[in-house]
Amino acid sequence: MSMDKTIGSTVKHQQQLKIGYKKQMKTCLRSPSWGLVLLCATFAFTVTITVVVWTTDLIKIALNENMGIENNTAGYDIWSNPPIYPIVQVYLFNYTNADAFAKGIDKKLRVQEVGPYVYREYTEKVNIVFHDNGTVSYQGKSSFSFVPELSVGHQPRHERVIMPNIPLLSALSVMKDNFLLAQIAFLAVARGLEAEQFVRVTAHDFMWGYDDPLFSAAATMGHAMPYKKFGILASRVGVRKDTVTMYTGKRNLQKLGMVTRFNGQERLRHWSGECNRIDGTDGTMFPPNLLDRNTTIYIFQGNMCRRLPLQYTEDAVILGGIPVLRYRVPRNTFDNPDVNPENACFCHQDVESCLPSGLFNASPCTFGAPVVMSFPHFYLGDPALQEIVDGLNPDPEKHDGYIDIHQELGVSLGGRSRLQFNMMVRKPSALNQLADFADGSVLPIAWFDTSVEDLPKEILSVVYHVTFTTRRVEKIMQYVLLAVSCALLYVLVRRFRNSRSPASNSDAGIVAPI
Ligand SMILES: *[C@@H]1O[C@H](CO)[C@@H](O)[C@H](O)[C@H]1NC(C)=O
Numbered sequence: 001m002s003m004d005k006t007i008g009s010t011v012k013h014q015q016q017l018k019i020g021y022k023k024q025m026k027t028c029l030r031s032p033s034w035g036l037v038l039l040c041a042t043f044a045f046t047v048t049i050t051v052v053v054w055t056t057d058l059i060k061i062a063l064n065e066n067m068g069i070e071n072n073t074a075g076y077d078i079w080s081n082p083p084i085y086p087i088v089q090v091y092l093f094n095y096t097n098a099d100a101f102a103k104g105i106d107k108k109l110r111v112q113e114v115g116p117y118v119y120r121e122y123t124e125k126v127n128i129v130f131h132d133n134g135t136v137s138y139q140g141k142s143s144f145s146f147v148p149e150l151s152v153g154h155q156p157r158h159e160r161v162i163m164p165n166i167p168l169l170s171a172l173s174v175m176k177d178n179f180l181l182a183q184i185a186f187l188a189v190a191r192g193l194e195a196e197q198f199v200r201v202t203a204h205d206f207m208w209g210y211d212d213p214l215f216s217a218a219a220t221m222g223h224a225m226p227y228k229k230f231g232i233l234a235s236r237v238g239v240r241k242d243t244v245t246m247y248t249g250k251r252n253l254q255k256l257g258m259v260t261r262f263n264g265q266e267r268l269r270h271w272s273g274e275c276n277r278i279d280g281t282d283g284t285m286f287p288p289n290l291l292d293r294n295t296t297i298y299i300f301q302g303n304m305c306r307r308l309p310l311q312y313t314e315d316a317v318i319l320g321g322i323p324v325l326r327y328r329v330p331r332n333t334f335d336n337p338d339v340n341p342e343n344a345c346f347c348h349q350d351v352e353s354c355l356p357s358g359l360f361n362a363s364p365c366t367f368g369a370p371v372v373m374s375f376p377h378f379y380l381g382d383p384a385l386q387e388i389v390d391g392l393n394p395d396p397e398k399h400d401g402y403i404d405i406h407q408e409l410g411v412s413l414g415g416r417s418r419l420q421f422n423m424m425v426r427k428p429s430a431l432n433q434l435a436d437f438a439d440g441s442v443l444p445i446a447w448f449d450t451s452v453e454d455l456p457k458e459i460l461s462v463v464y465h466v467t468f469t470t471r472r473v474e475k476i477m478q479y480v481l482l483a484v485s486c487a488l489l490y491v492l493v494r495r496f497r498n499s500r501s502p503a504s505n506s507d508a509g510i511v512a513p514i
């Protein structure tokens with residue numbers, strides 16, 4: 001309401017200024033006194049500046065000029081070596097009745113969530129190459145350090161867990177699509193290596209790597225395994241294998257940070273149709289023009305081989321007064337195509353092969369391992385998923401995520417991403433004796449809660465300045481200029497009256513149209 005009023009009065013002011021301006025300019029041109037000329041020139045100049053300042057968003061223009069990734073700038077340093085250290089909390093699902101299940105005493109598996117084991121992630125971008133077309137390519141690189149004070153008494157190097165044997169489940173899944181002869185050969189190998197359906201290792205090794213005979217055997221047989229040991233987070237340490245190409249946003253803020261190529265490819269090849277689209281940013285920044293509360297924005301998740309949508313849900317105020325837009329992954333993101341038809345293109349062969357609501361089949365992009373992603377504890381998933389194992393308690397408080405974005409700067413100022421990693425059981429009947437898990441069941445393995453809460457001072461000060469100081473300065477400047485214009489107009493009118501008062505008749509002739 002008050003906004004409309006201000007705009008209305010501004011327009012009126014501008015109209016008045018314009019009328020006065022025309023009149024005075026005409027007067028100026030007809031009375032060649034140097035003092036008056038100077039006054040007229042100053043007036044014209046001030047009015048021009050005032051109109052510009054009132055009608056354009058100078059801050060936006062300044063941001064346009066200064067955002068974007070460019071070599072040898074402060075922004076480049078923050079982008080390539082972010083002073084932001086996400087906190088990764090890892091929860092594992094310990095299979096507490098593994099023995100009773102193997103003996104057939106317990107028909108249903110029981111899990112107990114253990115953790116969190118908390119790590120701080122250090123990221124950087126390496127092998128950075130700028131291209132002429134306004135894009136830049138890089139590979140991500142990460143390292144992790146344990147944060148004991150946030151791990152509330154958990155010691156991952158000493159706590160032992162009982163987990164499904166992931167390399168075995170992966171091999172079984174690959175064998176399911178193989179010839180019977182290969183399956184029988186594999187049975188001999190697996191028996192020789194004494195592969196069990198469960199592994200008993202420390203939490204630390206399960207995350208970061210343990211010697212697995214099957215995994216090493218696969219590696220020596222020439223399978224492209226980039227890691228020597230098997231661990232569910234091992235692939236996140238060091239330089240990522242994928243090369244990402246994104247727009248720098250330089251002179252084209254509309255595309256700031258948008259990923260345009262993944263490993264040089266314009267589209268993915270794992271799915272069909274729209275699902276192969278490479279779109280969205282890495283989640284740290286977004287083109288500000290997309291942040292209008294109605295547009296769905298995307299994060300490109302290389303490790304899931306897809307983009308994840310984000311929708312605005314509410315306004316929020318964080319960090320002592322900074323207004324942000326809060327976005328969430330829509331609740332139907334992992335729904336079955338019957339419920340969310342947009343997901344049909346993620347089904348591998350046909351719609352029948354689609355998983356129940358709440359699951360995302362990532363196996364086409366994980367070396368054939370039957371990896372299935374979901375929200376933690378199958379939150380928002382098909383109730384049937386709760387029947388597979390006991391011990392899951394979906395809870396929106398603990399298992400929902402969000403991201404907070406600054407509308408003008410387009411940078412993320414905080415948020416939580418919460419995703420669960422599961423294994424699907426796919427086994428050929430000839431290999432039934434290697435695992436008791438029911439074919440087609442989905443076994444929860446771990447879930448990750450990644451959050452950013454502490455921002456470094458250099459980023460915060462930019463955010464505070466844009467949000468408060470700069471806006472205030474802009475407003476003050478607008479009113480000061482308006483006041484100066486009015487004062488000049490007043491002075492001009494006074495002077496004009498004084499010098500022309502005896503000849504007011506000819507004055508009428510000047511103003512009247514021909
Ligand atoms: C996992 O379960 C086993 C079997 O119940 C138990 O001995 C072990 O202490 C559990 N691990 C943790 C970290 O709670």
Ligand SMILES: *[C@@H]1O[C@H](CO)[C@@H](O)[C@H](O)[C@H]1NC(C)=O
Nearest residue numbers: 070071072127128129130136
């Ligand atoms: C950035 O510029 C420096 C020299 O100013 C150069 O050595 C370096 O290779 C450039 N980096 C990129 C990624 O282009």
Ligand SMILES: *[C@@H]1O[C@H](CO)[C@@H](O)[C@H](O)[C@H]1NC(C)=O
Nearest residue numbers: 131132133135245260261264
């Ligand atoms: C930009 O140039 C790079 C290097 O030549 C190329 O790989 C990439 O596909 C180009 N991107 C676009 C959007 O044209």
